[in-house]
Amino acid sequence: MRIGIIGAGWMGGTVGRAWGRAGHEVLFSSRHPEELRPVARQLGPRASVGTPRDAAAFGQVVLFAVPYGALPQLGRDLQEVLGGKVVLDACNPYPGSDDEALVREAHANGVGTTSAKLLPGTRLVRAFSAVDATAVEASPSQRTGKLAVPIAGDDAQAVEVAVQLVRDAGCEPLVVGNLAAARGFQRGGPGFRANTTMADLRRRLGLPPGD
Structure with a gap:
């Protein structure tokens, strides 16, 4: 699968490297793509670097792992290339570091719902947002x-892609x-940064035990 990563820092870089090792083609992006070349070299020919627009155009799936306050502008800039694509949203609003009105909106309406509004036309799934x-x-x-x-997501096929x-x-x-x-694992929810096993996470979220 071709995967574009917008925000190749702590989370984006870690997950992208894992996907590259699993055989996916990965394009890492940031505002300074030249700084990402060492990461791409580690993975060989399956990895490349570019701008956020490059990543959005390249990926069948696009992972967003950027400061939450960057989503409104990215959503406007990339709307035409992201339309219809599976987007994995790993972003979290932080009081004091993001626009306070946006933080309040996300808290009131749910981060997942707010992200879907900021990235219109995408098949958005909240993923990798609640773990370190x-x-x-x-x-x-x-x-x-x-x-x-x-x-968590509203599109069943997109959720299956995220599962894999x-x-x-x-x-x-x-x-x-x-x-x-997704409220259950956003900041303040019982699943946020639990960094735990399946059985324990199910318990924390009030879900029945799995098979």
Whole structure:
């Protein structure tokens, strides 16, 4: 699969490297793409670098891992190239660092619902937003108790794509529900930064035990 990564920092870089090792083609992007060339060289010919627009155009799937306050402008700038694509949203609003009106809106309406509004026309799934990059990086080496990654979305096919990509990153996906259900793992929710196993995350979110 071709995956564009917008924001190749702590989370975007970690997940992108895992996807590259799993055999996906990955384009890392930032405002300074030349700084990302060492990351791409580590993965060989399956990895490349570019601008956010390059990543949006390249990817069948696009991961957003940027400061939440950047989403409104990116949504406007990239709307025509993102239309209809599966977008994984790993962004979180932070009081004090993002626009306070946007933070209040996300808190009131739910981050998932707000992100879908900011990235119109996309098939948005909340994924990798509630875990730390260090936990994602460590998960593939765990013989038991891999990291559980909560995901939520309104588009069933997009959610299935996210499920597979969470597995390809060496983690276990937990589909919580639609975008409204993502409240359970946004900041302040019981699933946010739990960095735990599937059984424990289900318990924290009040979900029944899995098979």
